[in-house]
Amino acid sequence: MQHLVGSAGFRHLELAVGPGVFVPRPETELLAGWAVTLITPGATVVDLCAGSGAIALAVANEVPGVRVYAVERSPAALPWLRRNAEARAAAGDTPIRVVEGDVTDPAVLADLDGTVDAVLCNPPYVPAGVAVPADVADHDPYDAVFAGADGLAVIRPVIARAAALLRPGGVFGVEHDDSHGTAVPALLRAHGSFTDIEDHQDLAGRPRYGTAARSRGVASEHRRER
Template sequence: MLGVPRGRLALIDGFTADQLAEFDALVARRAAGEPVQHLVGIAGFRHLELAVGPGVFVPRPETELLAGWGVTLITAGATVVDLCAGSGAIALSVANEVPGARVYAVERSPAALSWLRRNAEARAAAGDTPIRVVEGDVTDPAVLAELDGTVDVVLCNPPYVPAGAAVPADVADHDPYDAVFAGADGLEVIRPVIARAAALLRPGGYLVVEHDDSHATVVPALLRADGRFVDIEDHQDLAGRSRYSTARHVADCTP
């Protein structure tokens, strides 16, 4: 609205009449429950600002921990797959923080794909390693089948809220339903993601998957039951809630 970086807001003398009218309109929209990120058109995520709006899930600070854990595993030349990429927050953070990584971002929603492509183009123009955007359903065994057995790290922030669970109004009214809810137990996407990741990963590769705080024991149990993962751990977010699980793929295992 003012056309200045956030760090210069304190130096602004005041609003013009037109700016004040626009500000009042934005406040009214926020009071009605519209997310701040939709009002300003961007969401901060780690070191990036990403374009967001209707049709794409707004990335949350909790997911920054998952992305950061993954970044510690990734080196230049590594092959990385972001499943359920949405705005591209995770994939683009990897490309930004690990130059030379070979990053794929998979998304099925046409609306989310438009935001993902927009953000991918903007980050490539800014000098980050370009990512490969893939339109597809992460539960489909054919998606990226050409990479099976070669991927170093799979990262995923899937829909995981149990259907019918209470969520804040800005989530219920503005985030895409299919990006939030995943069946009666919230595991409708995580189950096939585990199987797909196990096929994609090379021996020794890692899966990092976000989940609902009610899944602290359930997701690690699913990883153990698959039979192709070891070093399974669950991790908490900064509020002390169970937030994501990690696991390492092993060779010569039968699911």
Template sequence: MFVPRPETELLAGWGISVIRPGAVVVDLCSGSGAIALAVANEAPGARVYAVERSPSALAWLRRNAGARAAAADPPIEVVEGDATDPAVLAELDGTVDLVLCNPPYVPAGVAVPVDVADHDPAEAVFAGPDGLSVIRPVLARAAALLRPGGFFGVEHDDTHGVAVPDLLRADGRFIDIDDHRDLAGRPRYATASRMADCTA
């Protein structure tokens, strides 16, 4: 099972800082639900949707979301599906305040630390030759889900500090594009806002 790492706390913290009480939040590629749980715990009244397709990850996501369900208001809604599929949560298109995503992003063939290689499933780590095969369609899905002025944040490989912001610019539906460094000073996640004067 993929183990969330401290770098992901920075992405979740950024997301929590930009939303208001009662926000609608979607966590794509939710895995075990670390981001969804952080937002639900720290953002009062947020409606959080956690999207995951892996059966093994879903088992942990449901378990973790269920563990706080009694105290949750509202509870996290677990959604089984591909985060890049336009049909998943299509009913929310154009209404979401915040989309966060920690997708697979390591380029295929790149050596990873032993703790990752020994314990994390490859599908949760690697994403094609350049590491962007999941991020590309996730950007498009985020643009469709977000309301005008909504926020998007995505974690990426430390070699993607230019590539991911460039993809956001090329999409044409995002503004206020920025890249952020992790605790070790490496490029780690990109953020943007949904442009207000265009349609999906």
């Protein structure tokens, strides 16, 4: 339906969508809402796997004066991200910075390492081979939905990238498959750089996103080298 009408609602926004970009879902509004309650005016925020820009643009719409970076690698999704970013800036929201890059690459936004207040991510996370509804299978990009045999192929490196980007005390939130309610918190604990690790349910009572804070007093390698 969103492809037919050319737009999708997300929190207080209406975003342009179409072939090549993942249509934002209501479940992701919960992650964005969690972030908005914690992010303060003037904060630096990074949205990894930005897609249409839903999370990044919601933060820019609801929190004054933030500096938001939206990272996306897909050549098909990037035009939608840029279109939405330009439209929201024209509407008076704080402009976001669109970054073309692979979120698993340690070089992406490396100049921000150790300084970011919040990292948010709605990555591909469905295990390969899992049956998905027809609207997903037929219209959403495969690479925006599936992520390896266990669905964690992107989340694992994203956790490492978030740990490097965040300042001590900075927060991280990542959406995940409803089968990952134990696995994602375990990955966060195993990394050793996070505290306050929690998992949150969606409106249907299913595990949906994990959150954590960067351990205080533990600087990233990038900051230690300085």
